[in-house]
Amino acid sequence: MLNIKNVCKIYKNKDYSQNVLKDINLCIEDQEIISLVGQSGCGKSTLLRIIAGLEKASSGYVELNKNIINKPSSNIGMVFQDARLMPWLNVYDNIKLSILNDDKETQRYKINETLKKVGLEDIGNLWPKQLSGGMAQRVAIARALVQQPQVLLLDEPFSALDSFTKSNLQDHVRHLWSSLKITIVMVTHDINEATAISDRVLILNKVLDNKITKNHIVKINKPRSTFPKNEYNELINNIIFNKNSNQFNALI
Amino acid sequence: MNIILNNKHLKLPFKSFNVLHTKIFTKLLQNSVCAILPITIIFIWHFLSVNEIVRSNLLPPPSEVVNEILILTNDGELFSHILITLNRVFNGFILGGILASVLGVITGISPTLRNLFDPTIQALKAVPSLAWVPLFILWFGIFENSKVALISVGVFFPIYLNLMMGIRQIDKKIIEVAHINNLNHFQTIRWVLIPGIIPEWITGLRSGLALGWMFVIAAELMGASEGLGYLMIDGQMTGRPALIIGALILFAIVGKLTDQLIYFLSKPFLKWKSSLNNMQEEENNA
Ligand SMILES: Nc1ncnc2c1ncn2[C@@H]1O[C@H](COP(=O)(O)OP(=O)(O)OP(=O)(O)O)[C@@H](O)[C@H]1O
Numbered sequence A: 001m002l003n004i005k006n007v008c009k010i011y012k013n014k015d016y017s018q019n020v021l022k023d024i025n026l027c028i029e030d031q032e033i034i035s036l037v038g039q040s041g042c043g044k045s046t047l048l049r050i051i052a053g054l055e056k057a058s059s060g061y062v063e064l065n066k067n068i069i070n071k072p073s074s075n076i077g078m079v080f081q082d083a084r085l086m087p088w089l090n091v092y093d094n095i096k097l098s099i100l101n102d103d104k105e106t107q108r109y110k111i112n113e114t115l116k117k118v119g120l121e122d123i124g125n126l127w128p129k130q131l132s133g134g135m136a137q138r139v140a141i142a143r144a145l146v147q148q149p150q151v152l153l154l155d156e157p158f159s160a161l162d163s164f165t166k167s168n169l170q171d172h173v174r175h176l177w178s179s180l181k182i183t184i185v186m187v188t189h190d191i192n193e194a195t196a197i198s199d200r201v202l203i204l205n206k207v208l209d210n211k212i213t214k215n216h217i218v219k220i221n222k223p224r225s226t227f228p229k230n231e232y233n234e235l236i237n238n239i240i241f242n243k244n245s246n247q248f249n250a251l252i
Numbered sequence B: 001m002n003i004i005l006n007n008k009h010l011k012l013p014f015k016s017f018n019v020l021h022t023k024i025f026t027k028l029l030q031n032s033v034c035a036i037l038p039i040t041i042i043f044i045w046h047f048l049s050v051n052e053i054v055r056s057n058l059l060p061p062p063s064e065v066v067n068e069i070l071i072l073t074n075d076g077e078l079f080s081h082i083l084i085t086l087n088r089v090f091n092g093f094i095l096g097g098i099l100a101s102v103l104g105v106i107t108g109i110s111p112t113l114r115n116l117f118d119p120t121i122q123a124l125k126a127v128p129s130l131a132w133v134p135l136f137i138l139w140f141g142i143f144e145n146s147k148v149a150l151i152s153v154g155v156f157f158p159i160y161l162n163l164m165m166g167i168r169q170i171d172k173k174i175i176e177v178a179h180i181n182n183l184n185h186f187q188t189i190r191w192v193l194i195p196g197i198i199p200e201w202i203t204g205l206r207s208g209l210a211l212g213w214m215f216v217i218a219a220e221l222m223g224a225s226e227g228l229g230y231l232m233i234d235g236q237m238t239g240r241p242a243l244i245i246g247a248l249i250l251f252a253i254v255g256k257l258t259d260q261l262i263y264f265l266s267k268p269f270l271k272w273k274s275s276l277n278n279m280q281e282e283e284n285n286a
């Protein structure tokens, strides 16, 4: 279980300090798949980076299975908006980066298995610049998954892709989630994407005076596949237009 | 490309042979384009001096230059001149290169060390190269050491600057990937930093070498009893323009060859940088 407890984040400089996250409390069960949505700049990436151990919370903490996270670990994989592959390593070596401490045989086995899982085979020898955006993002997902993490964090992983590739990969993530039995937390500002992939959509709210005063967490249950279309639209309208109201349990 | 396609349609039975043939031919043709300009220049030069449009004691014909070089080759003298110059460039290149690489890396990595070293180095860079000569002669004497020192000064700056900037410009996002994958210091250096800065380093090495060749001439013109630069001075003193031009051409050839050497040695490390098209071509050829 991923437990986020009273997390605050303040970015401070000599001449400015910005309250980015204020008192975030959140519990994410094992094998849950959730989305985090919100306006640009409301601190979604920051929260995800704190969960990943890339950044420290100003106060509060995040724990995974009761262990406090204070640095990146192989238990948590992360995929960024841009694939961030090392251009000087081929696909195979790029994926290998997250399992450098394994022996060669294990590496080969894990990498080939993972490439299969993300739907890419026989491309181990290609250079990143020979990949399409969608392929590169799949490789990035493979790099995060090859260490067999318990939690996969996705920070707007598909926002740079065309809509065909995007929906294809969304299905794929959903599929990976159900076959691998991992926890997935995805940040997105596309509400359609959020409702398409996840079982729970959390909204991080930035109130309009340019300071973060409150964060509302909105829970919406699934399954959305059985949603009547008008209800689905209503849900999206609610999410978009009722920024300050607290919960949308009416739809459950 | 078109030629290949046409062949396919015209002579089906010999298709693969012809495709291969055409490819090799095209490649040869592409590679020989670079010879056009020198050959043209030689022809014009020949024309100018043979017809006495330019006086031959200023511009001797190409044949005379070749002759002069051949005479020197006869007793192996030319070869030893080339070797001596090469040796000076090599020593200066190694000395300057090592110093520049070390300083480039540490100033690139550590802001504190950058503040310590960089302003001074930048100030020294502004000193005109010839201004070092009297000092180096005073310090290291008039023989090899002062020449090598001068060459290493020339080699130093491009390598230092490229390396430092290369390290500073490594994408923070990429470093973050190393971080999230739990790479330790050694692994980060091995998989991220070194491969990431090799292109800049090689660019620096190549421009450093070019400057090394410039400085070796300066060093040899100022006083040497051997070397290609000495040949030029000798040609000037004894009124043999053919020798001056010959030495000049040799400088160009040897300089270009050493640059090509670095280029070929570095090629395996830059594979990932070559353009998409080139890579596909390479794959097809393999
Ligand atoms: N390293 C930093 N130093 C100072 N301020 C930062 C830093 N990183 C983020 N911020 C600020 O924190 C706020 C939240 O940033 P964050 O990247 O988490 O937003 P986001 O919700 O992911 O936005 P987007 O949807 O545009 O990605 C922004 O206002 C940003 O300016």
Ligand SMILES: [Mg+2]
Pocket (backbone or CB within 6 Å): A044, A045, A046, A155, A156
């Ligand atoms: Mg973000």
